Amino acid sequence: MRRAFLLVVALCACDAQPQHSNPYDPATPPAQQAPGAIQGVVDSSVVLTGAEVRLYDSNWTARSTQTGDGGAFGFVSLTPGTYVLEIHADGFQVLTRPSIKLAAGQIIDLGLLTPEPLSQALRQGVLVGKVVLADDALPWGITVQVELQQVSGGGTSYVLVTRFELAEPDGTFRVLLDPAKYRVTATQPAYVSAVKPDLLLSSGQTTDCGTFVLELNPATLSGVIEMEQIPDPTHSSLTAPASGASVTLDDGKTTTVDVDGRFSLGGLAAGVHGYQVQLAGYHDAGAPRSVTLLAGATSVLPAPIVLAIDRGSITGSVTTGDGKPVDGASVSLVGTAWESRVASAVGAAQGVFRFDQIPIGTYGLIVRQSGYFPDIGKQVTVTADSLVEAEPITLAAAHGDFVINDALDPVTPGFARHEDVLLQVAFPAATPVRASEDGSFDGGALAFGPYPAGGAVPFKLAAREGTHTVYAQYRDGAGTTSPVFSTRVVLDETAPASPGIQVEGGAAFTNQSPLLRLTVSGSDAAGPGVDQTAGLYQVLVSRDPTLDEDGKLVQASVHPFSLQIDYTVPSTEEAEGAKGFWIQLMDGAGNLSNAALASAHASIVVDTHPPLITQLAIEDGPTAVAPHYTNSPIVTLNLEATEQFGDSIRVKLASSHVGLDSATWQEYSTSMAWFLARPGVDEVKEVWARFADLAGTAAPDQSVSITLDTMPPSLSATALGLSHGYSTSPEVSLTIAALDSTAGLADEPLKVAEATSIAGADWVAFSATTEVTVSASDGPKSVLVQARDRAGNLSQATVSFVLDATAPTATLVAGDGSPYYSDWSVPLALREAPSDVEAYAVALDGALDCRSATYAPL
Known part of the structure; x- marks a missing residue:
């Protein structure tokens, strides 16, 4: 039947996974089965040594290795299962071997694997360009980075495609890429990177990027230069800022030291440089000097350089005019505290003096000895490292029992500015007297005249400037003629010349109040044929240029002549604002310099109020998607400050509060570039600022912070429900893990889409699981997952599988x-x-x- x-x-x-309960499956769980191995050789007409080989398991967890000599590679200790192999080699397309099924204890030899050269991919284009260094140096150490440029949601993002070091000595490069829009960046550690975005590459076409010119990534040298100060009672320090000194590098770049003694010289090439510091009248005892500069960084001199004053020596001789011994004579330099005793042999009428270590310059000499007229008219000029011999000096004896004063305007006994003088004699009363510049009294013919009441005998000096000797004689009631008495007087009718004044060293502004330092200069040199002048005697200082009928400043305070005068602003005046000064120099005879000369006037603005700061902020980084984050160490500072007296504002910038003290003053600008400290360390960065005006008054220090994050988030993505890398549905579930420990993930940190449509996808909120739908046609699929942090750094993960929806x-x-x-x-x-x-x-x-x-x- x-x-x-x-x-x-x-x-x-x-895609149908056999159930482990099936009797035909191995009974042992895969993790406990004997491990296997996968091996092979990569070769494409040439052996590809150093190619990257990636192996993904069924969970899309990757491990990688590189091909060794001969192009061989291998993975061992593999859990039995299904694997996907990828080969990444420069100049070749990615070669993928999916669905490699590894049984327990099995060794799979994939044999010879041959990636296809990119040149054979007709759909690709060629990107060419050239990189040169602005200072014509050889293009060594240059890296070229190519990024895929994507636009979505009104913003632009970039994904790294390739990065390589320039190999051609002429700086050219050539790279094969898929048709798209790219951004190319050329970098070199010692130079500023150059970027060219919006480079459109078409299939089978060549796009020329043009020439990237890398400007020098400027190193900066800064420091403090001080100068030795002439010690005197008005100085509290032996050094002062060397304002106006020049700092010059061996490449010729130079800058000038500011009023605080600081300098900053930028735009320098990295490396070892020699440099010199120069200031007229000073020298650098530590020359020659050198410094090592780092690209993109500021090198600060570890200690101030102190310039020594150029010095020389003075010597000369002093002789008494009457042949008596030089005893107790001294020589001093006008306007200074230096004094030298005159050394001589016992009983000698001549001695010598010497000054050593005298700062260079021109000095007036004053020679004094008791019983002799001081010698004031001699000058000497000291030059560096020299011994200058002064003109020989002869002291005139101060003879007699009388003194000569100017008859019209007596100032200093022994000096007159008019020919009419008074002889202050002490002869017996009511006796006739006679006086003459001729010791013989015209051969005795000069008649005696009446003795004036009070003993002031009128006399007219000969019409010539210089030293005059006047002789006097009286006759008593018995007709006896007295001995001849004589004395000397200096007639000086010429006013001091070249009066000059500076307030606080010539500064336009100061915060010193009420005490201001005046620096005075001038001369009272003897003219041709004149043996002596009265010498500089007093300084008249006035706040009002008004002159009286005699040409003298009204309301002037009178000071002994000195190169430095400390002036106290009266308490009745406003402490702040402009202060004007006018001076006159008076010599010992009473002659006054011309107060109307421009050099006799100076002014300064007293400003004790700091600038008013209204803003100190750091702009967010160029790709930041949240405030106070950046992925670039070069940031832009926005500053706003005002000054009530119109003087300029200066600013110091530093990466720490303590760093402000050694920072260099810069000219204030509302927008300033700043290089964050420790650019290789991602962390919160501080920028400190100190604002001050030219008067030196600083506002309270300000700070602002920003987070530097140059590393992209960590990112992993895995597809769920795949069977051996296959999916039967275009709808795939993904598990995503993303973390950024510095800036943190952005508020909308994820973009998930099939690779062909990722550019137009929107950024969305984070979700550990998400659904994505790929195109419906069967075949290999790639889903891109991109993650961004608040600084705008981008990571990308690829999930690849094969869609097979047809039974x-x-x-x-x-x-x-x-x-x-x-x-x-x-x-x-x-x-x-x-x-x-x-x-x-x-x-x-x-x-x-x-x-x-x-x-x-x-």
């Missing part, structure tokens, strides 16, 4: 193909089955549910 059986066989594509079909043959069979055990055969069929299920006399069926390996 014939029996007919209905056989139903359901087939499932390779497999095959022909089932039972027995020998006839409708009858003679045995209960019927052999079944599948014909015309696709190569990817890996399992089957059988149902007898009923329907088969593919989802719940138990499958056996084919």
Whole structure:
């Protein structure tokens, strides 16, 4: 009897995972099975040594290695399962080997793997360009970075495609890329990077980037230069800022030291440089000097350089005019505290003096000895490292019992500015007297005149400037003529010349109040044929240029002549604001300099109030998506400050509060570039600012901070529900893990889309799981997951799989193909089955549910 059986066989594509309960599966869990290995050789007409080989397991966890000599590679200790292999080699397309099935203890040799050269990919284009250094140096150490430029949601993002070091000595490069829009960046550690965005590359075409010119990444040298100060009672320090000194590097770049003694010289090449510091009248005892500069950084001199005063020596001789011994004579330099005793042999009428270590300049000499007129008119000029011999000096004896004063305007006994003088004699009363510049009294013919009451004998000096000797004689009531008495007087009718004044060293502004320092200069040199002048005697200082009818400043305070005068502003005046000064120099005879000369006037603005600061802020980084973050160490500062007296504002910038003290003053600007400290360390960065006006008054220090984050977030993405890298549905679930420990993830940190549409995708809030729908056609698919942090750094992960939504079909043959069979055990055969069929299920006399069926390996 014939029996007919209905056989139903359901087939499932390779995405059907066999159940572990199936008796045909190995009983041991995969993690406990014997490990296997995968190996192979990469070769494409040339051996590809150093190519990167990546191996992904079924969870899309990657491990990588590089090809060794001969292009060989290998992965060992692999858990049995299904793997995907990728080969990444420069100049070649990525080679992918999906669905590598590794059994327990199996060693799979993939043999020779041959990636296709990019030049054979006709859809690609060629990007060419050239990089040169602005200072014509050889293009060494240059890195070129190419990023894919994507625009979405009104913003632009960039994903790294390739980065390579320039190899050609002429600076040219050539790279094959898929058609798209790119941004290319050329960098070199000692130079400023150059960027060219919006480079459109078309299929099969060559796009020329042009020439990237890298400007020098400027190193900066800064420091403090001081100068030795002449010690005197008005100085509290032995050094002062060397304002006006020059600092010059061996490449010729130079700058000038500011009023605080600080300098900053930028735009310098990195490396070792020699430099010199120069200031007229001073020298650098530590020359020659050198410094090592770092690109993009400021090198600060570790200690102030103190310039020594150029000095010389003075020597000279002093002789008494009457031949008596030089005894106790001294020589001093006008306007200074230096004094030298005159050394001589016992009883000698001549001695010598010497000054050593005298700062260079021109000095007046004053020679004094008791019983002699002081000698004031001599000058000497000291030059560096020299011994200058002064003109010989002869002291005139101060003879007699009388003194000569100016008859019209007496100032100093022994000096007159008018020819009419008074002889203050002490002769017996009511005796006739006579006086003459001729010791013989005109051969005795000069008549005696009446003795004036009070003993002031009028006399007219000869009309010549210089020293005059006047002789006097009286006759008593018995007719006896007295001995001849004589004395000397200096007639000086010429006013001091070249009066000069500076307030606080010539500064336009000061915060010193009420005490201001005046620096005075001038001369009272003897003219041709004149042996002596009265010398500088007093300084008249007035706040009002008004002169009286005699040409003298009104309301002037009178000070002994000195090169430095400390002037106290009266308490009745406003402490702040402009202060004007006018001076006159008076010599010992009473002559006054011209107060109307421009050099006799100086002014200064007293300003003790600091600038008013209204803003100190750091602009966010160029790619930042949240405030106070940047991924670039070069930031822009926005500053706003005002000054009530109109003087300029200066600013110091530093990376720490303590760093402000050694920072260099810069000219204030509302926008200033700043290089963050420790650019290689991602962290919160501080920028400190100190604002001051030219008067030197500083506002309270200000600070602002920004977070530097140059590292992209860590990112991983895995597809759920895949079977051996295959999906039967275009809707795929992803698990995503992203973390950024510095800036933190952005508020909308994720972009998820198929690779072909990622550019137009929107940024969305973070979710650990998300759904993505790829294009419906079967075949390999790539889903890109991008993550960004608040600073705008981008990470990207790729999830690759094969979409197979079409069920497999095959022909089932039972027995020998006839409708009858003679045995209960019927052999079944599948014909015309696709190569990817890996399992089957059988149902007898009923329907088969593919989802719940138990499958056996084919």
